[in-house]
Amino acid sequence: MSEERETRIFMISPDSMITPDQLVREVHAMGKGVTAKETCYGTLAEGPRALVREVLADLREKHPYDIYSKVRAYPTGDPRRCRAQHGTRPGFAQLEAEWEILPRIGYGLRCCGKGETYETHVEKKSLPVEEFKKICEAIR
Numbered sequence: 001m002s003e004e005r006e007t008r009i010f011m012i013s014p015d016s017m018i019t020p021d022q023l024v025r026e027v028h029a030m031g032k033g034v035t036a037k038e039t040c041y042g043t044l045a046e047g048p049r050a051l052v053r054e055v056l057a058d059l060r061e062k063h064p065y066d067i068y069s070k071v072r073a074y075p076t077g078d079p080r081r082c083r084a085q086h087g088t089r090p091g092f093a094q095l096e097a098e099w100e101i102l103p104r105i106g107y108g109l110r111c112c113g114k115g116e117t118y119e120t121h122v123e124k125k126s127l128p129v130e131e132f133k134k135i136c137e138a139i140r
Contacts (some may be wrong), residue, residue: 006049007072009096010059013102014044016066023067027055039077041099042067046076064113065106068098 010027012018024043027036034047034055045052059067111117 004048005046006052007044007046007075008052009070009072010043010045011068011099013066013068013104013106014099015106017102018063018066030055030058035076041095044072044076056096057114065109068105
């Protein structure tokens with residue numbers, strides 16, 4: 001990938017109401033001259049770095065907690081990674097792990113944006129044995 005071009009992954013959070021089809025259409029509709037390819041998790045966008053960054057800024061403004069982005073090392077359709085050309089997918093497990101935690105990241109960002117704090121760890125308390133027995137007996 002040259003220094004002038006950039007391929008970026010736009011990943012949709014699983015709790016978002018946006019679909020990959022809607023996202024790719026949105027990128028095309030911006031008319032910035034960026035190539036967009038629909039994927040199972042969102043969109044790959046490729047083009048001149050400055051234009052890709054403009055698209056990123058527009059998407060962040062419109063969908064601050066629904067779409068996340070990172071640079072992709074290979075261009076779109078690269079035969080080393082494209083399944084259509086029998087390429088490998090070594091990074092898919094990492095993408096899947098990142099995708100699963102996006103709702104929590106969005107929650108944290110919303111809280112920070114409102115000036116709120118949030119608990120990252122809730123301490124679990126043991127249930128006394130007598131109380132547990134009462135619950136079990138009530139179910140019988």
